[in-house]
Amino acid sequence: MSDRQIIDSSASRKGIRHPVVSTADSHSHLIQAADVGKTFPGGHSVLAGLSLSIREGEFVSLVGPSGCGKSTLLKLLAGFDDATSGTLTIAEQPPDIARKTSHRVGFVFQDANLLPWRTVRGNLQLPMELQQVSSENRPAHIDEMLELIGLTAADANKYPRMLSGGMRMRVSLGRALMTQPQILLLDEPFGALDDILRQQLNEELSRIWQEQNWTGLFVTHNVSEAVFLSQRILVMSTAPGKIVAEIPVPFPFPRTPELRADSDFARLTGEVTTRLRGRL
Amino acid sequence: MSSFRSNRSLSKWIFRGAQWAGPPVLLFIVIVGLWFAATHLREIPRYLLPKPEQVVAVAWTQKAMLAGALWLTAQEALCGFGLSLIIGVVIAFAFTQSIFIRRSCYPYAIFLQTVPIVAIAPLIITWFGNGFQSILLVSIILSLFPIITNTTTGLISVDSNLVNLFRLYNAGRWQILLKLRFPHALPYLITGAKISSGLSVIGAIVGEFLVGYSQTEIGLGYLILQSSAQLKTAQLFAAVIASAVLGIAIFGTVNTLGNHLIANWTDTPDDSLKR
Numbered sequence: 001m002s003d004r005q006i007i008d009s010s011a012s013r014k015g016i017r018h019p020v021v022s023t024a025d026s027h028s029h030l031i032q033a034a035d036v037g038k039t040f041p042g043g044h045s046v047l048a049g050l051s052l053s054i055r056e057g058e059f060v061s062l063v064g065p066s067g068c069g070k071s072t073l074l075k076l077l078a079g080f081d082d083a084t085s086g087t088l089t090i091a092e093q094p095p096d097i098a099r100k101t102s103h104r105v106g107f108v109f110q111d112a113n114l115l116p117w118r119t120v121r122g123n124l125q126l127p128m129e130l131q132q133v134s135s136e137n138r139p140a141h142i143d144e145m146l147e148l149i150g151l152t153a154a155d156a157n158k159y160p161r162m163l164s165g166g167m168r169m170r171v172s173l174g175r176a177l178m179t180q181p182q183i184l185l186l187d188e189p190f191g192a193l194d195d196i197l198r199q200q201l202n203e204e205l206s207r208i209w210q211e212q213n214w215t216g217l218f219v220t221h222n223v224s225e226a227v228f229l230s231q232r233i234l235v236m237s238t239a240p241g242k243i244v245a246e247i248p249v250p251f252p253f254p255r256t257p258e259l260r261a262d263s264d265f266a267r268l269t270g271e272v273t274t275r276l277r278g279r280l
Numbered sequence: 281m282s283s284f285r286s287n288r289s290l291s292k293w294i295f296r297g298a299q300w301a302g303p304p305v306l307l308f309i310v311i312v313g314l315w316f317a318a319t320h321l322r323e324i325p326r327y328l329l330p331k332p333e334q335v336v337a338v339a340w341t342q343k344a345m346l347a348g349a350l351w352l353t354a355q356e357a358l359c360g361f362g363l364s365l366i367i368g369v370v371i372a373f374a375f376t377q378s379i380f381i382r383r384s385c386y387p388y389a390i391f392l393q394t395v396p397i398v399a400i401a402p403l404i405i406t407w408f409g410n411g412f413q414s415i416l417l418v419s420i421i422l423s424l425f426p427i428i429t430n431t432t433t434g435l436i437s438v439d440s441n442l443v444n445l446f447r448l449y450n451a452g453r454w455q456i457l458l459k460l461r462f463p464h465a466l467p468y469l470i471t472g473a474k475i476s477s478g479l480s481v482i483g484a485i486v487g488e489f490l491v492g493y494s495q496t497e498i499g500l501g502y503l504i505l506q507s508s509a510q511l512k513t514a515q516l517f518a519a520v521i522a523s524a525v526l527g528i529a530i531f532g533t534v535n536t537l538g539n540h541l542i543a544n545w546t547d548t549p550d551d552s553l554k555r
């Protein structure tokens with residue numbers, strides 16, 4: 001059991017999983033951005049003055065209008081690109097250094113981003129192959145992963161084009177979890193799915209997060225999804241994007257489908273929506 | 281039980297074969313029928329348009345020479361195609377490794393596409409002499425370009441998020457090339473190879489015209505040239521038909537193998553045309 005699941009009862013009653021640290025202790029912040037700006041060649045300023053910090057083990061959602069720079073921010077955090085100003089760190093290191101030396105990062109892309117020439121099994125194996133992990137425990141690992149993401153052994157031999165959109169997303173999530181990442185960045189992973197499927201996958205993702213130990217940053221433009229999943233919601237402004245509001249989500253875990261019918265859930269969803277629209 | 285199954289799969293194969301070969305065979309019969317009718321209803325000099333049965337007769341009496349010519353030209357075309365495939369892929373790999381290489385070499389690759397082969401034939405003869413090696417070179421020059429362009433396009437048109445995925449796991453240049461860019465380029469390469477397979481046959485025949493052998497070793501190109509000069513039109517027809525069969529055979533093999541390679545993960549071309 002991870003220490004995350006040991007929740008002191010008063011916090012749990014208030015629905016807060018983590019003891020609230022009032023003093024800004026930078027060591028407990030795994031992900032930190034201070035005054036980050038990103039301007040693309042050509043002068044298009046996408047992020048400006050963006051600051052945020054995320055504690056280890058936290059699940060945070062980032063909502064904002066489309067085009068406000070959410071994907072850009074995630075790419076900076078994954079170390080695919082560099083910020084033009086400000087500082088951005090993972091465990092006090094630049095993201096690409098952290099990724100190469102100390103922290104495994106998983107990334108779930110908006111479209112499933114699977115290799116069409118590989119079967120489900122082949123796609124799940126890819127991260128291990130690239131990181132050259134020994135092949136001994138691979139099969140068992142993959143079978144466990146299939147179960148975790150709700151696929152059967154028969155699905156493992158299918159090619160992506162034979163899968164539904166929802167199943168592709170499951171594989172994509174599974175692939176990101178294969179290396180047992182400390183940090184999982186998710187870029188509108190369920191954006192293309194219908195509502196029922198989205199809710200179902202939200203429940204499964206929430207369950208997986210509780211079982212495992214990663215820190216999640218989940219980008220979405222769907223407010224109820226953000227409220228359902230996260231401990232905290234960050235609201236972004238239109239481009240150049242920065243964080244304009246931070247809303248704690250006090251509901252206890254595990255979160256069940258009944259939560260969506262709760263009046264507090266509706267109230268909070270409304271509040272986040274208002275914040276979001278106020279900035280449109 | 282098993283014989284029932286194999287029977288069924290056999291009839292399925294025959295059905296598929298008929299579906300595939302039926303239309304072109306039908307068209308062939310129609311064309312030969314028209315040809316037959318035209319040459320029998322009107323008096324046409326043999327040197328202008330021989331009757332189909334005359335072509336068949338010549339092909340039969342000259343079968344040894346025709347088969348020898350077909351075999352020689354097939355060797356030239358197949359070697360030319362094979363080398364184009366290898367050289368083209370290697371060049372495309374080099375093009376993706378550096379923008380500098382691509383920028384500096386691409387104009388010369390286009391030269392391959394635009395150079396009139398007649399113009400450089402004398403140079404080829406001066407450098408390499410007449411014979412197999414020069415014919416091979418002509419075949420390569422004609423068939424190389426589609427492989428280079430198609431493969432290069434495939435290698436560099438990889439979605440940036442897939443490259444990002446590989447970078448996330450700290451993949452090296454070679455891993456990205458072999459596990460991402462090359463498989464992604466495979467359908468493009470196959471398209472290039474289909475075009476190139478036909479061009480390699482043209483290259484072999486044109487090569488025989490321009491830089492080919494003397495009478496000692498006769499390929500289809502030389503046979504076509506000789507038959508035409510001697511007004512042996514029936515023999516010319518037989519040689520042209522043999523070169524068409526050669527082209528179709530090479531193309532068909534490339535097409536079948538290529539489609540088979542990527543069948544699992546791409547839609548077949550016919551899918552989009554079906555309703």
Ligand SMILES: Nc1ncnc2c1ncn2[C@@H]1O[C@H](COP(=O)(O)OP(=O)(O)O)[C@@H](O)[C@H]1O
Binds near residue numbers: 069071073
């Ligand atoms: N590589 C790039 N070069 C130039 N502009 C870019 C690039 N990537 C994204 N942008 C621009 O940045 C803005 C924000 O993009 P993005 O981060 O994808 O927004 P979001 O994910 O919030 O919808 C968009 O206007 C987009 O056109």
Ligand SMILES: [Mg+2]
Binds near residue numbers: 072188
């Ligand atoms: Mg986006």
